[in-house]
Amino acid sequence: MDAYRAIVTKRDTRKFSPEPIPEPVLTRILQAGRMAGSSKNTQPVRAILVTEPARKEEIASCGQFATHVPACAAAIAVVLTPGGGAFDAGRAAQNMMVAAWAEGVTSCPTSMHDAACANRVLGLPEGHSVAIVLAMGYPEAGTSVNLGRARIPLDDFVHSDHWRGEGAGG
């Protein structure tokens, strides 16, 4: 799929078909995360690919809105090593989600509200943390993944040279 099209049509969805994601597709998704740039190329991000049903269940128990995780084909935990920042995690996660979508795989970033739970389930060493879990899978038949949530108009998203509107500085 064309890069621009993959980027602008990507929506976060959480209704998955039980179809597994083939190994080569998973590898491309993970490569996309690996190749993301990071602050000073410190590469603070790692990915834990979770496909074991029992562990997906355990992960679901660590988030407040994670009941879709057991039904996903693969959950990718985006892990930050010590000192890593959420901005770099966002870059790697977005690369993986767009690469997935370019292959027809939909995804839903899922927060682990109980961080200690996620660290325990995934066996993270001291100082590591889960930035997000990406639940991934092919969309459930009949799900319209293009009817995602609306976005603010482009004119509201973009400002030119300087913030405009209420509270703007001099």
Next chain:
Amino acid sequence: MDAYRAIVTKRDTRKFSPEPIPEPVLTRILQAGRMAGSSKNTQPVRAILVTEPARKEEIASCGQFATHVPACAAAIAVVLTPGGGAFDAGRAAQNMMVAAWAEGVTSCPTSMHDAACANRVLGLPEGHSVAIVLAMGYPEAGTSVNLGRARIPLDDFVHSDHWRGEGAGG
């Protein structure tokens, strides 16, 4: 450009040609940022497109490693509105950088170490912040943008079902 190719070949570079970025290309880059998903679709990210030479100079004065900003064709300040998180800024920034690269436009995420300076130069209202400035432009002639920095091997990036190695939990 194919999505996967755009994602995995994207490198952060800071040597720009003086060629301006045509309006339709800039619009696609900004659309890519606008369409990025965000936590609960809160859409906390805004973009300030900076092309005025004087303001690019001022922005450069707010970062410790920002001397390349005045030479870029367009600087896009990725702004977080109150309550927004760096993870969502990373998602939007990566979308813009990959969409840019798919059009042959290279980019360099540039930190504003002096946050108060950046807020003042861009006129941000109270509670807003600059997550990053993306310096963008066509690559300088003769610059090999594919010789970017190395990445850790895929086997080190990916863990299966559970963290492996030193310090891993039970």
